[in-house]
Amino acid sequence: MRRIRVIPVLLISKGGLVKSVKFKNYKYVGDPINAVKIFNEKGTDEMVILDIDATRENRSPNFEMIKEIASEAFMPMAYGGGISSVEEIKKLFNLGVEKIILNNAAVHDPSLVTNAAGLAGSQSVVVSIDVKKNMFGKYRVYTRNGTENTNNDPVEFAHKMQRAGAGEIFLNAIDRDGTYSGYDGDLVKKVSSGLSIPLIACGGAADINDLCFAVEQGASAVAAGSMFVFQRPHQAVLINYPAENELKEKLFQIH
Amino acid sequence: MLVIVDYGAGNLGSIQNMLLKVGATSVISADESVINSASKLLLPGIGAFDNCMEKFNGSGLRDIMETKVNKEKTPLMGICVGLQMLMENSEEGEMDGLGWIGGKVVAFDKQKMAEQHKVPNMGWLEVKTVKDSKLTTALTDARFYFAHSFHVVVDNPADKLLVAEYGYEFVAAIERDNIIGVQFHPEKSHRFGMQLLKNFVTNF
Secondary structure, eight states: OOOOEEEEEEEEETTEEEEEETTEEEEEEEOHHHHHHHHHHTTOSOEEEEESSTTTTTOOOOHHHHHHHHTTOOSOEEEESSOOSHHHHHHHHHHTOSEEEESHHHHHOTHHHHHHHHHHOGGGEEEEEEEEEOTTSOEEEEETTTTEEEEEOHHHHHHHHHHHTOSEEEEEEGGGTTSOSOOOHHHHHHHHHTOSSOEEEESOOOSHHHHHHHHHTTOSEEEESHHHHEETTTTEEOOOOOOHHHHHHTGGGOO | OEEEEOSSOSOHHHHHHHHHHTTOOEEEEOOHHHHHTOSEEEEOOOSOHHHHHHHHHHTTOHHHHHIIIIISOOOEEEETHHHHTTSSEETTOSSBOOOSSSEEEEEOOGGGSOTTOOSSEEEEEEEEEOSOOGGGTTOOSOEEEEEESEEEEESSGGGEEEEEEESEEEEEEEEETTEEEESSOGGGSHHHHHHHHHHHHHHO
């Protein structure tokens, strides 16, 4: 049996928990602290918290809010959004954040990845890579909530980040976000195959079979947003997480 | 009084939060007199081995810690790199460890591991208890959160308390007399971490 991490992704906008479809159409889901408390009770493996306003508003992380969330999170918590300096990273670790997630800053200033790893070790540094196909059908790395095409190839970029000191790659397929159409297996396979560090797949998961599929394609861990905050078919808000026995029977059986 | 030793490295807030959750108040301190009055000590550690050792040696707290742990036998729990620091040395760095426990810190041996086992080992592993301990009371089917590229190898097999498997079996926790060390993060291992810290608080 191999335990695979199953990670809810919580998007924060204007102090509330929101969820998107293809990085657009943000819907208010509720209070982030409340969601964290429920995930605690459900024995969740780990959480990803992303402040999707920070970079766009050109501001630092909201340390007060992060402190409040971290003090309620009795599982590892990774934070991303608006991080652009080592000072901010230090502050985040002091607040009780286990891992920091770099996205836009990793593209423009890879030395920040190296410096962050030097500060706290690679295991605390995640680079998130948002990917969309361009008009020629090639995968490209986007930043700023999927609005800015960096023209980087995700495979090359992931290797560059690994060399820079990243301990983990968080790979998000923008076109699958919130669609329940399953992970982009081709993308997961391409990016994970040559990497020595773990890859977390995100984007498109609807159920446990999708989680299994991503692992079969090479993901070391699986993340999802909509699957863990909505109940289908009517998209009612319901914080949920797979039961341990269901994970053991299916996901942990994959070699 | 429970003291979390603040020598400049570690996720101290998380440990204090989790202790509070199990009903134990603690202080985070770099003050010699506070440490001197401690009934139990927690030694956290995060990041590179040399960085932690340099900070610890430079903190001026090494003497009092030696006295408390090795002479007065105050219960100590090292967490993550805090466990690794208890050993004699580490493949990760050049500096000597504290040497309070015989053994060393080594990198995960990728030659012995399948490709699917990426390093760092990041995630939850179930642990196996290899000896009786008051630390593992009411911990059945426990799993803990790990985030590390190095693990300890102890000279004396009797020091092993918990083992886990990642590519191969490695030491997840040690216990000798008053000294405990855990490679995982109890402060981030929800109900299992709570139970383990509760055991440390109430049984030692």
